[in-house]
Amino acid sequence: MPYPVYRPRRLRESPLVRRMVRETRLSVDDLMYPLFVVHGRGVREAIGSMPGQFRLSIDELQKECKDAASMGIPAVLLFGLPQEKDPRGSEAYAEDGIIQQAVRAVKETIPDLLVVTDVCLCEYTSHGHCGVVEDGRIKNDPTLDLIARTAVSHVEAGADMVAPSDMMDGRVGAIREALDEASYPETPIMAYSAKYASAFYGPFREAADSTPQFGDRRSYQMDPANSVEAMREVALDVDEGADIVMVKPALPYLDVVARVKGEFGLPVAAYSVSGEYAMIRAAGHLGWLDEERAMVEALTGIRRAGADIIITYFAKDLARLIEQGRA
Ligand code: PBG
Numbered sequence: 001m002p003y004p005v006y007r008p009r010r011l012r013e014s015p016l017v018r019r020m021v022r023e024t025r026l027s028v029d030d031l032m033y034p035l036f037v038v039h040g041r042g043v044r045e046a047i048g049s050m051p052g053q054f055r056l057s058i059d060e061l062q063k064e065c066k067d068a069a070s071m072g073i074p075a076v077l078l079f080g081l082p083q084e085k086d087p088r089g090s091e092a093y094a095e096d097g098i099i100q101q102a103v104r105a106v107k108e109t110i111p112d113l114l115v116v117t118d119v120c121l122c123e124y125t126s127h128g129h130c131g132v133v134e135d136g137r138i139k140n141d142p143t144l145d146l147i148a149r150t151a152v153s154h155v156e157a158g159a160d161m162v163a164p165s166d167m168m169d170g171r172v173g174a175i176r177e178a179l180d181e182a183s184y185p186e187t188p189i190m191a192y193s194a195k196y197a198s199a200f201y202g203p204f205r206e207a208a209d210s211t212p213q214f215g216d217r218r219s220y221q222m223d224p225a226n227s228v229e230a231m232r233e234v235a236l237d238v239d240e241g242a243d244i245v246m247v248k249p250a251l252p253y254l255d256v257v258a259r260v261k262g263e264f265g266l267p268v269a270a271y272s273v274s275g276e277y278a279m280i281r282a283a284g285h286l287g288w289l290d291e292e293r294a295m296v297e298a299l300t301g302i303r304r305a306g307a308d309i310i311i312t313y314f315a316k317d318l319a320r321l322i323e324q325g326r327a
Contacts, residue, residue, distance in 0.1 A: 030310050031074070031312065032074075037080050037081065038098065049274070050203045058101060069112055078099055080092075089146065090124070100153055119162050127214065130217065131220065140168050148175050148177070164192060188243035193245040246271055250273070267308040274313065277313040295314050
């Protein structure tokens with residue numbers, strides 16, 4: 001036996017060769033940028049647990065969206081903080097709710113940016129749950145109507161796509177039916193299909209003021225230990241009319257991303273959530289790791305696992321690096 005004919009290091013020696021044989025590339029085309037919108041004017045309020053992210057009033061949101069679009073980022077994902085919360089989350093589906101106003105403003109001023117809206121009640125309900133509460137329980141079917149109304153109101157305001165994140169059973173079907181009835185058969189649904197009950201949402205709940213006031217979300221979000229169940233969730237959403245399916249969070253669930261990509265022929269989105277962002281930012285801030293390299297490596301891993309769309313708070317940072325040829 002001669003010395004091994006195949007020497008993997010041959011292709012690692014030169015940066016140019018490495019560039020040519022690289023299997024996974026990050027592109028700005030894959031990015032979706034989540035943003036938080038609040039009432040008011042001139043508001044740009046830093047979110048403590050998410051350095052570099054802000055709660056923005058609509059005028060500031062427009063600036064941020066213009067910036068993102070000018071960097072080539074194709075889409076934003078909007079989350080709203082209402083003026084007032086109530087048990088049924090009324091502002092979520094109000095015609096002049098924060099998201100409805102924000103969508104109109106962004107679509108008017110930045111037409112070449114996709115505006116995707118998170119469809120959920122938890123930021124709008126006084127109890128902080130994603131569904132209607134009766135007798136201390138989160139009710140599934142009474143929630144569906146409110147979720148569907150929310151989605152229709154977003155699309156009426158001009159949203160290009162809706163993204164339900166509540167994890168109620170049957171919500172994709174309910175939204176599809178409501179959109180079709182309202183003459184929006186062309187509007188796609190990106191379903192948070194496999195959304196886990198995750199500790200990594202912690203910083204987001206501070207940002208969106210959506211911490212449940214009692215109990216937790218384990219009766220509707222998935223058990224982190226399950227992946228066969230994730231396939232059932234995705235299959236249901238596909239049957240109900242989902243156009244894009246999502247796995248969330250991303251990093252602790254890359255096996256689920258790969259499985260969904262392998263088993264279903266649909267575009268897959270992975271949401272690299274607030275806790276993933278905060279970990280990298282915090283360790284970078286402390287000098288415990290190289291933040292920029294950690295960010296690129298984490299997002300490359302998500303892409304390599306099979307995600308077509310990466311939802312990330314690092315969208316602008318990454319777009320900048322890609323433009324400079326550093327990612
Ligand atoms: C609302 C929602 C959450 C996130 C997106 N939509 C929070 C939750 O389910 O508690 C989390 C996003 C993030 O952590 O970045 N249901």
